[in-house]
Amino acid sequence: MxxxxxxxxxxxxxxxxxxxxxxxxxxxxxxxxxxxxxxxxxxxxxxxxxxxxxxxxxxxxxxxxxxxxxxxxxxxxxxxxxxxxxxxxxxxxxxxxxxxxxxxxxxxxxxxxxxxxxxxxxxxxxxxxxxxxxxxxxxxxxxxxxxxxxxxxxxxxxxxxxxxxxxxxxxxxxxxxxxxxxxxxxxxxxxxxxxxxxxxxxxxxxxxxxxxxNIEISKDDRGCLVINAPKIADETVVTNDVIDLVSETEFKWLGRFDNVINSGGIKLSPEQIESKLSNSIDQPFFIASLPDTKLGEQLVLVLEGTVKEKDVLQKIASSTLLSKYEIPRQIKNIPVFLRTDSGKVKRKETMTLLKS
Known part of the structure; x- marks a missing residue:
């Protein structure tokens, strides 16, 4: 009891x-x-x-x-x-x-x-x-x-x-x-x-x-956060969150391991690219990928609602933060993103709307 x-x-x-x-x-x-x-x-x-x-x-x-x-x-x-x-x-x-x-x-x-x-x-x-x-x-x-x-x-x-x-x-x-x-x-x-x-x-x-x-953190061989917190979890929690371990008590979140895009052998973090574009694009967006015969995966910018592609391309071109590999090869529009109750975009489910 x-x-x-x-x-x-x-x-x-x-x-x-x-x-x-x-x-x-x-x-x-x-x-x-x-x-x-x-x-x-x-x-x-x-x-x-x-x-x-x-x-x-x-x-x-x-x-x-x-x-x-x-x-x-x-x-x-x-x-x-x-x-x-x-x-x-x-x-x-x-x-x-x-x-x-x-x-x-x-x-x-x-x-x-x-x-x-x-x-x-x-x-x-x-x-x-x-x-x-x-x-x-x-x-x-x-x-x-x-x-x-x-x-x-x-x-x-x-x-x-x-x-x-x-x-x-x-x-x-x-x-x-x-x-x-x-x-x-x-x-x-x-x-x-x-x-x-x-x-x-x-x-x-x-x-x-x-x-x-009462929390201890480390990272695994993938670079993902590992949480040891015996007072709140019986087992060590191995996440899919890629981090920069700043110190024993601090870390920077870099993105999700399961979102990483391999384009022509170059591994790209959608979240890092989104961060670089966040001040240039006003409407909701995310970075994803579509199959490509040469690259395996090609980088795609997915926008919510309608927008003039030319305007977005100009904003991307004017960004000094993106490397040449981080520039999206396509821009796609989806009327309304699928989201969780807390407002987080369901990336994979939203991409199925594009492909359907």
Missing amino acids: YKASVHPSFSIHGRPISFADLSEVSYSLIKEGEEFEKNIGEFLLDWIDDSPTISVQTSGSTGIPKTIVLKKVQMENSALATGSYFNLSPKSSALLCLPATYIAGKMMLVRAMVLGLDIHFVEPTSNPLEDINRSFDFGAMVPLQVANLLPKLSLLHKLIVGGAPIAASLRKEIKSIANASYETYGMTETITHIAVKPLNNGVADDAPFSILP
Whole structure:
């Protein structure tokens, strides 16, 4: 029999909630709440049951969505690490505006219960602060939400942003916000983030990620990140994320190993090329490849919506950042990209629209 942690200072919308109260609160949310509140209620019931584990669905952004089993004690350890890194004290206020159906939303609730935060939840829309004018000490969002509420972003004193890549234009906007915003690195298997890097307060765009407490990192012979975090994962997590290991506690993310394109024997990282083009192309895009009889794979720029190819080619030609091998040989248009719930583009699935 397992009893999960609930801090004596934990509260929901300012109302103190004990472990004994959670059952009634959960059933009330499930019975009377909106859909997003029902999801919160269902998770809270899972949290207080006797099982030492919880099943969580992955987003499917890097593969087929799957269900994995996480230990509650490891989720508690993750919450403690976040609390330590961001100096979150009991009774600090937190905003939950992410779906409680995925790990990011679930962990906001766990952090509140473990750290004794005052959690406030709103519907996880693309503009969750639309009807809110009060401030919060801590919150988590996806880039799409951040982009839609920049004028109000300072209401969140400390904000973590993850779930999808942050566009260069959005990074620039965040720099002027009077708060402490951070980009996160993590996945469901590591119970959300294991590393963060500041997005504003004078920190350079190419600053590395810094790992949280009780995390060890290395890289394998492919150059991919390996995570050893016994307090949050039973086994070493071997990722497909190619990194530059800056130090024992810092790394720079370079791209996905499974996205690497081999064009005529030259290995190209789509994410690195996208970074170089991000200030030149305004609309959503990504770099992919198509079969080529001579090169094996040829580099392709895939744009969302319609655009004048000539204009894009001129922008690419004017870039001094691209090597000759990094210049796309074709430009393709797709009306609407396929995305995950967090806004991350599903590259492979989107490319099937091009080929169909």
